[in-house]
Amino acid sequence: MSELRHLISITDLSVEEIDHLIEVADDIIANPEAYQEICRHKKLATLFFEPSTRTRLSFTAAMMELGGNVLGFDQATSSSAAKGESVSDTITMVSGYADIIAMRHPKEGAPFVAARRATVPIINGGDGGHFHPTQTLTDLQTIHRKKGRLSGLTIGLCGDLKFGRTVHSLIEAMIRYDGIRFVMISPEELDLPSYVKEMLDAAGVEWTVMRRLEDAIPELDVLYMTRVQRERFFNEEDYIRLKDSFILRRKMLDAAKEDMIVMHPLPRVNEISVDVDDDPRAAYFYQALMGKYIRMALILFLLGIK
């Protein structure tokens, strides 16, 4: 029997394994019929202790397109967590009902706790402001398909870099590739946490800070926008003051490279004007689509299905 694998942090996967997942996702896109029955009689449990649209739906669509079934809940109030059941107990129980579990939890480290008890693979679908590795896989798949490579890129990260878990995970993944340069674009209050800065420095990665989006745009290959999230603030006043700090408008793209791509983990509020949607450089809805394919590849990988 092969070793039980989980995906809690993006670093649980080697660069070679990520490359493999991207390759499989590409093959799924090219040959969807070859995969449509491959998970027949397999069940995915989606345990979402906090609301999600894209992540939960993309996991559901991924398993359905692989011919498998899906069960689960989409908010803590409809689970026994509302009665005070621990994550460990919930996972022990669900391990008996499903072949693989995708979970989202508002508390950081909950999937790690789950993985200690689970007898089936656990996929972290986001734990508070901590990790969101399948979003990172989605981002890598998108960058790879749009740019044809994952090395030698200047990546601008804009918006909430303090609480934005997608940004932290993306940095952690990209520093393992050669020739990556980051431009951090955020208000001072939403700067990267110190541990991420330390990680960048320890990896010897070049990174700079800019306070105006316009100043950064011309040099970027990838512009990764993020939402300033209300739920990450304890103080409503701070949220209102900072939420409109960095908005991308169509006119600003005039200064961008022709082949730059604009990414966003979605949902957006107003940080990307809708007039950007029609620009060929807008890649965020394509990115959401890639999320389904890379999750299909991940499910196959963790289930050990070739």
Next chain:
Amino acid sequence: MNIDGVRTGIVLDHIQAGKGWEIYNLLGLDKVDCTVAIIQRVDSGKYGKKDIIKVDGDIDIDLDILGYFDTKITVNMIRDRQLVRKVHLKLPEKLTGVLECRNPRCITSVEQEIVHQFWLADPEKKKYRCVYCDAVYEEKK
């Protein structure tokens, strides 16, 4: 090092002067069923002044806790009035059930039965991170 009075047990030497009682409580020495002596503000060639704790009894002490507290402490193991082993402490790679994560977003903040665990992220800065949420442990000011 004077190990007088200890037949079989432990002598903790080079405790920072004035910290003897803290170590005594940290190791739960108030609960052991043997003789324990705290000697305070002894002259020390190395540190000027130091505290010493002598335990005359065959007990186990948690070297990880002690190492986290102060790596300068020397642990002398005594058997039949002879020094049989001298342990120089180092920062433990993992700390289990010693520190408590203070991140309100950490899973340990809501699930009380989870044992708090930290790993040594930076030995030079004595920085420990929670294994669950990666938050850095910060001492209470």
